[in-house]
Amino acid sequence: xxxxxxxxxxxxxxxxxxxxxxxxxxxxxxxxxxxxxxxxxxxxxxxxxxxxxxxxxxxxxxxxxxxxxxxxxxxxxxxxxxxxxxxxxxxxxxxxxxxxxxxxxxxxxxxxxxxxxxxxxxxxxxxxxxxxxxxxxxxxxxxxxxxxxxxxxxxxxxxxxxxxxxxx
Amino acid sequence: xxxxxxxxxxxxxxxxxxxxxxxxxxxxxxxxxxxxxxxxxxxxxxxxxxxxxxxxxxxxxxxxxxxxxxxxxxxxxxxxxxxxxxxxxxxxxxxxxxxxxxxxxxxxxxxxxxxxxxxxxxxxxxxxxxxxxxxxxxxxxxxxxxxxxxxxxxxxxxxxxxxxxxxxxxxxxxxxxxxxxxxxxxxxxxxxxxxxxxxxxxxxxxxxxxxxxxxxxxxxxxxxxxxxxxxxxxxxxxxxxxxxxxxxxxxxxxxxxxxxxxxxxxxxxxxxxxxxxxxxxxxxxxxxxx
Numbered sequence: 001x002x003x004x005x006x007x008x009x010x011x012x013x014x015x016x017x018x019x020x021x022x023x024x025x026x027x028x029x030x031x032x033x034x035x036x037x038x039x040x041x042x043x044x045x046x047x048x049x050x051x052x053x054x055x056x057x058x059x060x061x062x063x064x065x066x067x068x069x070x071x072x073x074x075x076x077x078x079x080x081x082x083x084x085x086x087x088x089x090x091x092x093x094x095x096x097x098x099x100x101x102x103x104x105x106x107x108x109x110x111x112x113x114x115x116x117x118x119x120x121x122x123x124x125x126x127x128x129x130x131x132x133x134x135x136x137x138x139x140x141x142x143x144x145x146x147x148x149x150x151x152x153x154x155x156x157x158x159x160x161x162x163x164x165x166x167x168x
Numbered sequence: 169x170x171x172x173x174x175x176x177x178x179x180x181x182x183x184x185x186x187x188x189x190x191x192x193x194x195x196x197x198x199x200x201x202x203x204x205x206x207x208x209x210x211x212x213x214x215x216x217x218x219x220x221x222x223x224x225x226x227x228x229x230x231x232x233x234x235x236x237x238x239x240x241x242x243x244x245x246x247x248x249x250x251x252x253x254x255x256x257x258x259x260x261x262x263x264x265x266x267x268x269x270x271x272x273x274x275x276x277x278x279x280x281x282x283x284x285x286x287x288x289x290x291x292x293x294x295x296x297x298x299x300x301x302x303x304x305x306x307x308x309x310x311x312x313x314x315x316x317x318x319x320x321x322x323x324x325x326x327x328x329x330x331x332x333x334x335x336x337x338x339x340x341x342x343x344x345x346x347x348x349x350x351x352x353x354x355x356x357x358x359x360x361x362x363x364x365x366x367x368x369x370x371x372x373x374x375x376x377x378x379x380x381x382x383x384x385x386x387x388x389x390x391x392x393x394x395x396x397x398x399x400x401x402x403x404x405x406x407x408x409x410x411x412x413x414x415x416x417x418x419x420x421x422x423x424x425x426x427x428x429x430x431x432x433x434x435x436x437x438x439x440x441x442x443x444x445x446x447x448x449x450x451x452x453x454x455x456x457x458x
Contacts, residue, residue: 001175020176020219021209042169043207044275045360056248056277062206063278066176067199067221111274132359133272 005069009034010078018065025049025060027068028075036076036106040135047134050107051075057114059133076106079113088154089113089147095163098147100138108134112148120152171209178221182337185222186310190333192218198335199223200244200283203275228282228337231255237343243282243336248273250281259343260301261455262350262368266293269353271360285321286336288328291362295322295393297352298339299385300368305329306338313337322392344381348372349455351448354387355440357431363388364431367420367444369452371403379403384416384449389426389441396420399445413449417442 002017009032016031028037028051037060040048044062051060052074060073079087089109092098099105108131115122115130122130127148128141136144146161153160179185189196197216199205200223208214222228228244231253239259241250250256251267267276270284270293284294285305298305298318305316307330316329323329330336344350354366366387372380382403384396399416406412426437 001173003176019173021171021173023170042210044203044271047272047274050274053277057274058277059274062203062275064176064202064206066178067202067223069178115273129268130273133274 003066003069005066007065007068007070008072010074016065020064020066022065023061024051024053024063024065024068024073027065028060028073031065034075034077038103038106040103040107045133045135046104046107047111047131048104048107050110050134052110052113055114055117057111074110074113076110079109087113088151089116092147092149092151092154092160093144095160096143096147096150098139098144099136104134104136104138108136108144112151116148116152116155120155122148122152124149169210171206172212172215174209174216175218176221177218178224180224182222182225182228182308182335185220185225185335186308186333188218188220189335190310192220193332196220198286200286201246201279202283203271203279204283204287204289222335233343239341239343241281241339241341243286243338244280245282247271247276247279247281247284251276259348260341260350262297262301262352262370265352266297266368269293269356269366275360281339282336285339286328286330288322288324288326290322290325290390290393291388292393293352293354293363293366293387296366296368296385296387299393299395300350300352300370300383301341301344302370302383304340305336306340307331307334308337309334315340319395324392344370345372347374347456348381349452349457351451351455353444353448353451355444362431365389365424365426365437365440365444367441367448369445369448371408371449371452371456373408373453373456377407379406379408379412384420384445386420386424386441389424389437391425394424396423396445398423403449408449408453413446416449417445420445 038048040046044059049060196218199221228242303318350370352368354363368385370383382400386394398419402416421438421442
């Protein structure tokens with residue numbers, strides 16, 4: 001039995017007819033064909049499927065599409081306009097080598113959007129706790145922390161830290 | 169992983185939700201934050217025919233203090249709300265301790281206190297906290313609501329006092345008197361893991377430093393969430409000393425009943441429980457005195 005739902009995705013309203021068991025991440029990827037949101041573990045551990053539901057970061061592999069009925073979601077595709085300037089977090093990850101393979105990056109960035117919204121000047125410890133639900137198997141997290149700090153500085157209107165590589 | 173097919177209902181009122189639960193009996197499950205239930209449905213450990221989503225019922229998401237000195241926490245209050253509530257923070261710093269250790273920020277944006285308790289899992293962290301704080305659980309059915317003391321709430325593995333046709337709607341906490349402190353910690357192998365052992369303590373000290381009230385709850389070291397009653401008794405009526413704290417810790421490690429698993433042996437978990445009891449008593453006492 002399907003159900004009619006109305007979900008606003010990146011500012012566009014979609015009227016959809018979905019099975020109740022359809023996961024939100026499958027709705028985004030397979031019904032709306034937006035593949036920026038990734039499926040990693042499919043068990044709410046890795047955070048690759050993180051999106052914003054009414055501005056709050058959630059793991060879309062563990063939410064049903066029907067639960068989003070009447071709500072707004074934002075995915076990585078909605079962060080910056082097509083061809084326009086990147087979001088400070090996207091720029092921060094790019095400038096600071098905050099990704100290698102890139103699989104975790106959309107989830108990592110969507111999580112950090114909420115993190116910086118609450119606190120645009122987080123300490124390293126706050127960033128590490130803040131991304132504790134997002135796994136990265138490449139970077140070792142150091143450059144992700146730097147990327148978030150860089151984005152925070154940019155959002156505060158301050159000079160962004162140097163992105164020269166550190167050799168230790 | 170895709171769950172088995174089910175019918176989805178999203179009632180707008182509590183009465184409607186209860187009627188649906190009565191109509192569908194044990195074919196129905198209540199959906200709150202969904203972060204225990206949906207994973208179980210995806211693994212097909214849970215295969216309800218009807219999912220009753222209570223998230224659209226108004227009035228279940230507030231934290232308020234009434235004139236009688238009771239805090240009311242709606243069943244749909246999210247972990248992230250508990251984490252940042254200024255009202256709770258004033259009386260219960262323990263909520264900051266515990267929420268930080270539950271899963272991760274995204275899961276805490278969905279997971280609810282009501283769901284955490286109603287799931288009836290001794291590995292969850294809130295049961296021990298509720299035991300330490302002497303909470304009451306409000307359960308609502310067709311005949312109205314009833315209040316169940318936390319000590320009568322957990323029956324067994326995934327079993328609680330909630331009967332068919334009933335919904336957990338609220339948690340009530342008595343505001344503790346002056347001179348009270350509380351604290352929680354768990355040993356976890358990594359973020360988001362269940363506790364190897366977890367300990368919640370609330371303690372009240374009078375002006376001369378004598379313990380007048382104590383609540384101690386244990387996570388994941390017993391088939392059901394456990395009140396460390398002998399440990400509480402070891403503290404009450406005496407000034408806190410290394411000897412009474414040591415005795416309380418010994419009683420807790422003797423009285424729990426952990427099972428060996430990938431997190432450690434039975435002996436190790438008893439040891440960790442004792443260590444955490446000591447540390448949490450000291451931390452709660454420090455907070456009581458500040």
